[in-house]
């Protein structure tokens with residue numbers, strides 16, 4: 399499906415068929431999604447075409463309008479129907495979960511084999527699994543007096559946070575770190591490495 403708006407980004411028509419389409423799923427603020435969109439916006443052989451969100455309060459929509467990325471808000475019912483159909487039509491090279499908190503149905507995993515990746519704000523397998531996300535993780539890391547934490551980028555499998563690990567980066571937990579400070583440090587790491595890992599997977 400050709401997205402007319404893409405022509406405004408001054409792509410040659412042939413490039414439209416050649417560029418590597420990326421789709422992002424979010425449930426929260428979407429700051430990683432924004433960062434990924436910005437990173438790829440001047441790379442003509444990549445195209446972040448859609449952001450799918452199950453959170454109607456996400457403040458990302460204005461940013462997407464500027465960057466001409468399509469936004470798709472969905473609910474539980476759509477997730478098992480319309481969203482999957484739309485994804486098949488888009489036929490992305492990579493589906494990125496950037497703070498997306500719903501479990502990915504097996505149907506998606508088998509159809510998009512090795513094409514769905516997730517970022518997790520801890521050093522998996524530590525602090526992974528159902529209910530472990532965002533600030534909850536940083537709070538636990540501090541409570542447990544961990545010396546280090548970090549980020550993990552991994553393929554998505556049928557169990558939460560358990561697919562093959564692609565990339566990890568560690569940081570030291572400072573004695574003055576609070577969950578909020580740790581969250582900021584982790585976000586910085588995510589902004590630095592996530593787009594680069596995505597790019598390297600697509601090369």
Ligand code: GAR
Pocket residue numbers: 424425426427428429430431496497498499517518519530531532584585588
């Ligand atoms: C990110 O830190 C991401 O690693 C985490 O949610 C945050 C989303 O922030 N994901 C998980 O915890 C998944 N289990 P953002 O919406 O600002 O990008």
